[in-house]
Amino acid sequence: MRCEQAGRMMSARLDDRLDHTDMLRLQDHLASCSACQTTWQQMKALDLLFRSAPMSAAPSHLHVRVTSRIERQEQARRAIAGGLALAVGTTALAVLVLIPLALSVVDNLAVAAILLTGGLETVTQLLALLDAVSRTALILLNQFSLPFAVLSATSLLVALALNGLWIATMRRLQAAHR
Amino acid sequence: MADEERWIDAARRGDKKAFGHLVEVYQTPIYNLAYRMLGNRSEAEEAAQEAFIRAYRHLDSYDPERPFSSWLFSIASHYCIDRLRRQRIDWLPLKEEIAEPVRLASASPNPEAVVTDRDREAWIQELLSGLPPTDRAALTLHYWYDCPYREIAEVLGLTVSAVKSRLYRARRTLAEQMEGEAYAL
Numbered sequence: 001m002r003c004e005q006a007g008r009m010m011s012a013r014l015d016d017r018l019d020h021t022d023m024l025r026l027q028d029h030l031a032s033c034s035a036c037q038t039t040w041q042q043m044k045a046l047d048l049l050f051r052s053a054p055m056s057a058a059p060s061h062l063h064v065r066v067t068s069r070i071e072r073q074e075q076a077r078r079a080i081a082g083g084l085a086l087a088v089g090t091t092a093l094a095v096l097v098l099i100p101l102a103l104s105v106v107d108n109l110a111v112a113a114i115l116l117t118g119g120l121e122t123v124t125q126l127l128a129l130l131d132a133v134s135r136t137a138l139i140l141l142n143q144f145s146l147p148f149a150v151l152s153a154t155s156l157l158v159a160l161a162l163n164g165l166w167i168a169t170m171r172r173l174q175a176a177h178r
Numbered sequence: 179m180a181d182e183e184r185w186i187d188a189a190r191r192g193d194k195k196a197f198g199h200l201v202e203v204y205q206t207p208i209y210n211l212a213y214r215m216l217g218n219r220s221e222a223e224e225a226a227q228e229a230f231i232r233a234y235r236h237l238d239s240y241d242p243e244r245p246f247s248s249w250l251f252s253i254a255s256h257y258c259i260d261r262l263r264r265q266r267i268d269w270l271p272l273k274e275e276i277a278e279p280v281r282l283a284s285a286s287p288n289p290e291a292v293v294t295d296r297d298r299e300a301w302i303q304e305l306l307s308g309l310p311p312t313d314r315a316a317l318t319l320h321y322w323y324d325c326p327y328r329e330i331a332e333v334l335g336l337t338v339s340a341v342k343s344r345l346y347r348a349r350r351t352l353a354e355q356m357e358g359e360a361y362a363l
Binding site: 042 | 197201214219223322327342349353
């Protein structure tokens, strides 16, 4: 038997996984090989050393730390989800308010653009252009629409900025608690 | 066991208190596994926390047909193996860095009286630190958890014959390290 095979048998022997025949073969080999005898003694000593070592007890606060980390992570996740919902909601609201105004402006500007690119050949066309431009101006300058549009655009920007800040803060908090 | 199944069931439904009971039951085995693998108490604590948190997040993937302990060991040992692989530069030269390992007093008629628990711990950790991460995990699961080959194979994602080979290789390596030392405990 080669020493390599004897070594594997020694390992199996330590785990009580060696049958009687192999045990006899191992004994024969050990009787004639001093190197393997040394290895066997070392392996047995190692086995005893490891078997005699108790489990290392967990620190008493481990359980509390795990549960509080889980709780904090869930809070942070809920806060991020809430922030995202708020961002989506405020963005949608601001966009809904701005859409009709934007559509009117775009419509009138489109008419003006068509008239300009097609060339102004008649007085009627010139009047139509003036009508489109003035309508756009009226929409934008309307005493109700203009402040409302400014307010909506501002609230959209503020909402986006606040939500961005919220998400960044929550991420930082979550990272700090890891 | 019935309690454990109830806690697992409740924890899978999001009951953090039930999961807390599981943490209480397994905190020492998981911490010990991490400690034997990483060789450092503060890293072991961090790894144990991370293993439990990962387990909580992935409770849905737990197969109730398997022992919960094996599933947890699998999470913890893979986390530690990954961590050690990331720190490979740290653990490879460790053997050379250890200045004066703890030795047994060979002249003593009763070495057990001489070797304190702390010395024994230091020696064991020194020996383990010289092994590749997966061999370290296999040896730890074998000696401290009395896991059969099949369970070690499941936990580490190896075949049974690979586990036998790794145990043999680890023992052989450690036996060589003990050469010249007073090893008669």
